[in-house]
Amino acid sequence: MQKSIRVKLAGLAVAVLPFAAAGIVPGAAQADDSIMETELFTVSRGGQIYDNWMSALEADKPKKTHPSYPAAGKQKGAATWRCKECHGWDYKGADGAYAKGSHFTGIKGLKGLAGADPDKVVAIVRDKTHGYTPAMISDTAARKLALFVTKGQIDMDRYIDRATKKAKGDIRRGAGFYQTICSICHGVDGRTINFKEAPKVEYIGTVARDNPWETLHKIRNGQPGIPMVAMSALSVQDQVDILAYTQTLPVE
């Protein structure tokens, strides 16, 4: 899957170069001292680490299932080490979209840490329950992750109807953002990038309908390990408008 995308997006390497020169590359520990690293940027990097620290940090994948992953859970192996696997795309854990289905764990969400001291989150990431070593998630990366947990969470239930999965956004406004930003890579109809290996297809329209929480998280923070934009500089409502439009794009 990854391979075909890299080929398709070969031209993008050029676009990434200026960032690389400034030390701002996916997986890089820190920007050059002469570059002001904004909180917006750090929080969105933290959001990518939350999504998939292995891809975001180009780290080795653990082989065993996470010791705190419940025995009754349906996932196994490296996937169970992603923060989102236990705490959800909506950060609500068992109180959110993962209250049922193949990703159910019964584990709580992270709302209690919104607005908290980031050091608390760093300590939790290193505690016995979590067991993330600095070799997996470095201190610098843990700090970004902690900034995301304390400053980057939003209440997705305000923007996505849990029952219908519909985004509460303005489709026309969203189309304007989508067509001028996202379509450069995903195509005007969202079918330029196939997330699955052909002949299977999964487009942005599919993901946005099936998992609007994941899509909103990625719209806000970007896609780990891939040069994709993060829209966190826009208002949450703008981001939700984009989500609403992507829910209208073709699924095949």
Ligand code: HEC
């Ligand atoms: C395999 C499951 C699992 C994974 C993966 C996981 N956690 Fe947790 N997490 C837990 C459990 C279980 C608790 C509750 C511990 C308790 O109540 O004592 C918890 C609690 C927390 C809390 C405290 C929530 C509160 O309100 O007290 C934070 C913050 C947290 N996790 C952050 C993270 C971050 C960041 C990651 C990714 C690096 C992560 N977790 C990955 C299982 C997991």
Ligand code: HEC
């Ligand atoms: C610079 C190119 C680029 C731009 C601009 C871009 N994307 Fe992406 N996007 C990608 C690539 C590459 C992937 C990764 C595909 C993969 O991993 O299979 C991706 C993945 C995604 C995914 C994840 C799908 C999944 O299941 O993992 C979503 C959702 C997404 N993009 C939405 C958007 C939205 C919405 C916008 C506009 C705000 C946008 N993207 C802009 C390149 C881009």
